[in-house]
Amino acid sequence: MPSAQSSGWRALKPTLPAWVEPEIADKKDLFEASHIAARVLRLPSSARFVLDQLVGCYRGELVEGRILVWPSNEFLCERTGIPERSVRYALSRLIEEGVIVSKDSPNGKRFAQRSTQGQIIRAYGFDLSPLLGRLDEFRDRLAAIKEVERERSLAFDELTINRRAAQEALRTLAEVYPEEDIAELTARALELARVTPRRSGAGSADSALDAWKAIKQEAEARYYAASAGNSCRHKDTNKYAPDQSCNNASENVRAEAPKPVANVEDLVRACPDAMEFIGEVRSDRDLIMAVSRQRGMYGVSPSAWEEAGREIGLLGAAATLVYVVQLQARPPKGAQPIKNAGGYFRALVRLIKNGEVDLANEIHRLLRR
Structure with a gap:
């Protein structure tokens, strides 16, 4: 009985898709x-x-x-x-x-x-x-994968927006109404932040999205309840008509706010070395955010930064730290170099608060150097 001669080809599994012989292969x-x-x-x-x-x-x-x-x-x-x-x-x-x-x-x-x-x-x-x-098949499957990735990216974008909004609502509630007891709500947010899936991982954003929305809504509800539905603070000694009290209190709050010591343009010209470290800023808000993120690089502790914000305002604190960094990078002639920028910053903030140092004059003095 003659034996079958092998062609040398290994048989494909029957579940695999069929393919045809190519006429040309690029x-x-x-x-x-x-x-x-x-x-x-x-x-x-x-x-x-x-x-x-x-x-x-x-x-x-x-x-x-x-x-x-x-x-x-x-x-x-x-x-x-x-x-x-x-x-x-x-x-x-x-x-x-x-x-x-x-x-x-x-x-x-x-x-x-x-x-x-x-x-x-x-x-x-x-x-x-x-x-x-199978090139066409692979292209179709890749398009489907990219669509799933796009939907996942959109879901994580929404998750990030709601997470940041919830955290900002908690911070605002704690700053504006410190008497409010939000310890339980803050603990929930911290635990949720710990278990929230990351964009780079394999988890789904849907599981944490609803939880962050709930925390944001609860924080906003607590805020509006504490403010009695108004967007500004009320004074206890109200001698104005009900429709005027809110505006008058707002004016008082603005009147008590610290006067800005310098604008961004002055700081950029007076402190070029410091602003090179801080990065590009276009407004007072950008300056405050950039300096607050980098204050740890210069030895300014969170407590020192909070104290400075209370005493001379956040813009004043940001301008003070920029001024200190400029003096550290390029000390004036005859002056000792600053070895501890964090300690110098805290001491300077207290001098500014007591009126012993006028930071605006110091910054303009740098402009004339």
Whole structure:
């Protein structure tokens, strides 16, 4: 009884999609298919490296109507820099995913046979035709993945907005109405911040989104309840009509606010070295936010910053720290260099509050230097 002769091809799994023999194979399309397949199939790094090298070995000519390449394991190890065991695993993974097909020779080697004219007529190695044949499929799957990623990004954007709004509402409530007991609400926010999934992780934003919305709504409700539905503070000794008390109290609050010591333009011109560290600012609010984020770099503790904000206002505190950093970076002639910027800042704030130092004059003096 005659025995069946093997063709050298390993059979694909029946569940894998069918592919057709290519009429023409562009190397650019092969590289595109390999990169998309690596992302869609979530191939490990070793499989991606090996697949790139297999595509790179293609010479642009079909052999037996197929895209055949025949690099040795030694060649793949040298080009990818990974051990042979990892190369074997990567090839098995690519065959299992239906990206390539193996055509084995009788002796297990990979090589090509040439005619007397030098043309390749037969080859044993790996066939990349399935990779090119599934290019449209990989493109569709990649588009679906990108759509899911877009929706996830939008969900995390909404989560970030609500989280920051809730935290800002809690900070405002604590600053404006310190007598309000929000310890339980703050503890909930801290615990929620600890368990909230990160954008870089694999978690979903939906689980924490509703919780942050609830905290924000509760904080805002507590704020409006404490202010009796008004957006400004009320005075206990109210001698005005009900429709005038709110505006008069607001005027008093504004009248008691510290007078600005300098504007952003003056600080930029007077303290160029300090502003280079602080970064670009366009308004008083930008200056306050930038300095408050970087105050720890100069040894200013949170308590010192809060004290300065209470005593001379946040803008005054920001301008004072910029002034101190400028003196530290470029001391005046004959002056000792500042070794402890945080201590100097706290001492200067108290002198400004007591009227012993006029920061506006000091800043304008720097302008004349």
